[in-house]
Amino acid sequence: MDKKVVFDFDQTLIYVNSFTKWVAFLLSKSFKNGDYKLFYKVSILIFKRKIIKTISHQNFKKALVELDIRKDYNELFLVKLAEFINKDVLYELIELAKNDYKIAISSAAPENYLKEFVEKYIPIKQILVEGTTIEKNVLNDNFGLRKVENLIKQGFLNPKEEFDILFTDSYDDFPLAELAKVIHLISPDEVSKNKYEQTFLEKLIPIKQKKAES
Numbered sequence: 001m002d003k004k005v006v007f008d009f010d011q012t013l014i015y016v017n018s019f020t021k022w023v024a025f026l027l028s029k030s031f032k033n034g035d036y037k038l039f040y041k042v043s044i045l046i047f048k049r050k051i052i053k054t055i056s057h058q059n060f061k062k063a064l065v066e067l068d069i070r071k072d073y074n075e076l077f078l079v080k081l082a083e084f085i086n087k088d089v090l091y092e093l094i095e096l097a098k099n100d101y102k103i104a105i106s107s108a109a110p111e112n113y114l115k116e117f118v119e120k121y122i123p124i125k126q127i128l129v130e131g132t133t134i135e136k137n138v139l140n141d142n143f144g145l146r147k148v149e150n151l152i153k154q155g156f157l158n159p160k161e162e163f164d165i166l167f168t169d170s171y172d173d174f175p176l177a178e179l180a181k182v183i184h185l186i187s188p189d190e191v192s193k194n195k196y197e198q199t200f201l202e203k204l205i206p207i208k209q210k211k212a213e214s
Contacts, residue, residue, distance in 0.1 A: 002102050004156070004163040006147075006176055007093060009107035009114060009131075011169040012186045013122075014084040018109045021084075023064065025077050041067060061132065062139040065110045074113055081113075082121050089167060089186055090122070092207055097124045101164065104128040104156050106176070108143040128156050145175040167207075171195040177203070 010017045023042065030039035042064070049060040097103055103124065107114055111131030118129050130150050133140045142150055151157045157179070166173065166180035171192045177183055183203045185196055196204060 003100060004102045004104070005093075005096050005165040005167070006104045006106055006151070006163060006180070007089070008166075008168040008170070008173060008186075009105055009109050012167050013086055013089050013093070013105065014081065015086055015187070016081075016084045018081055018107075018113070018117075019061070021081060022077060022110070022113065025080065026064075026067075026069070026073070029073055029076070035070075038067065038069075058139050058141055061110070061141065062134060065112060065132065065134055065139070069112075074116065077113060078117050078120060081117060085121065086186065088207060092167070092184070093122065094124060096165070097126070102126075102128075102156065104130065104151060104154075106130045106142060106147045106151060108132055108141060108172075111142075128154055130154065144172055147173065148175045148179065174199070 007013055010019070023046070027039065027042050027046070030036070030042060045055070045060055045063050048055045049057070055063075093103065103126070105114075105118055105127060107130070109131050111129070111133045114131035115129045118127060128151075130142050130147070132142045140146070140150075148157070152159055157163060160179075162179050162181055164180070165182045165184065166176050167184045167186055168177070169186050169188050169192065177196070177200055180203060182205050183196065183200055184207045185193065185204055186207075188196065
């Protein structure tokens, strides 16, 4: 049977929440470049979501993913995001690939920048990348149980199949954790740390602190 490993992205393969960084980048970059049409659209969405709270997180994310973003904006954002790569986790990914593990990166981050980031900054070619997309005008938010469903849909997992290793930071990945034989918990907050220790203590194994070459 194939050896399989699933990596979360935000606060696992990178140290930060990429979606939050992306929103802040779009707001700042559009203003500095005098791209006021984009600046206005992003500002209005933030106002509706954070200030008057008239749209859900899902609708906020969908509207942002649907924006027509200049290619050079995305390229510059990826350069900035690469500064936050967790080299310990990247090292583990590379070593697992060398040992013939099938690798999936599954994240709630929008796929429109996630896939390009993996292609440019993860030096392994055979990786399944699953992020949030829009399908038939509906947000397919790759989050929680949906991560499992999408990995099954892509043929990476079979229904109810156990897999070898999960790298994650959050209890949001409990549906994947239930199927994993080993869990590497990466820089979790206190809530996630406690929940994993209470529920999956026997599966938790720390990773070795070896860093990939810069």
